[in-house]
Amino acid sequence: MLGDEDRGRLRRLVDVVAGYDLRRVVEEVAGGGVAAGVMASLAARCVFDHVATLVFPDRVADVVDALDRWGFEVCAPVPSVVVRDRLVRRHGLGVDDRDVSIVKAWTGHPPDGPRGLEVFVFPRPRKDDAVAEAERRSRDEDHFALRVTHPGGGGLALVRSLLVEDLSMVPDGSGHNPYEGAGVGGRSVLYFTAPGGRLELTCDGSPAHGA
Template sequence: MLGDEDRSRLRRLVEVVAGHDLRRVVEKVAGQADPEVLASLASRCVFDHAATLVFPDRVEDVVDVLGRWGFEVSGPVPSVVVRERLVRRHGLDEEDSDVSILKAWATRTTGGSPGLEVFVLPRAREDDAVARAERRSRHEDHFALRVTRPADGGLDRVRSLLVDGLSLVPDGGGHNPYEGAATGGRSVLYFTAPGGRLELTHDGSLSDGA
């Protein structure tokens, strides 16, 4: 079963994805942005997804809900980066932290428009302490930009646009070999700002786009 709080969170995320583009995402996280910075980002990146973490009884419960809402769901694949973050924050045993990633798109736009990224950590009890803490903090909620054309300067230039151009603060990252395995996995870098968290995602390892 997927609880009411997590179900409501997913519903709000659906509405956000439908109404946002790269500019709105950047301004929501970082505030008003210089038009030249936005243009430079838009020439290299697209708005890829909005993400959250939920705690159902089973991964299949989330798949079922999204399917009933008209979404095409791919996965699940094991998470690496989020699992490690949860283990560090809560002192969990890695064997008890089987986090999965689900990707979902509205059926009419599958693969061609921003979608949802849902991290799923099944927990047996609705009042589970980890679930309560994460629902309060929303540490894993974020918007994501996907690098499509690193262009001049590669990923270093994209990172510079986020840090120097938008005053975002680097907040870790990593590489997940299970997601998009056919293209070398997926790398992510996280950034924080007063308005929330932003993820920069790139196919392959980070060095591939440097």
């Protein structure tokens, strides 16, 4: 079962996916307007990829079924690595209590490519679960994500520099998940915090291989 709070959260993010573009994402996270030159540099190298949240249903299938009913193209769940490890650090989860999955769902074909939802799913059948209650209050895993379309040849480093030096975003960790996009070397992520929330840079491959 997907509870009312989590269901409502996902429905709100559906509206975000439909109504946002790269400029709106960057300006919202940055907390204000962005210089035209900075935006042009980002637009040449990035697209708005997804918006993300963490939910706590009874089963992973509850999230998959809901997104499918809402008309999304839902990818098969894959194990989470980065968010799982962040949850372990925050809550001291045991080895038998850290089964976090990622469900990605895509919709439409806007000019800059498909975009969608990234849902981190941590099944917690108990309604008074302390981890779920704490994470719903903090929303530490909520974020927007930009996909770096050409990360090699210094592309990823340049985008990172734009976010940190021009937009004063603060690095907030990074990681690599070999389960996502296994055929292209997995998926790398870099997180940043800013006045308007958290931003993720994502790209195919591993930094060790030019990402």
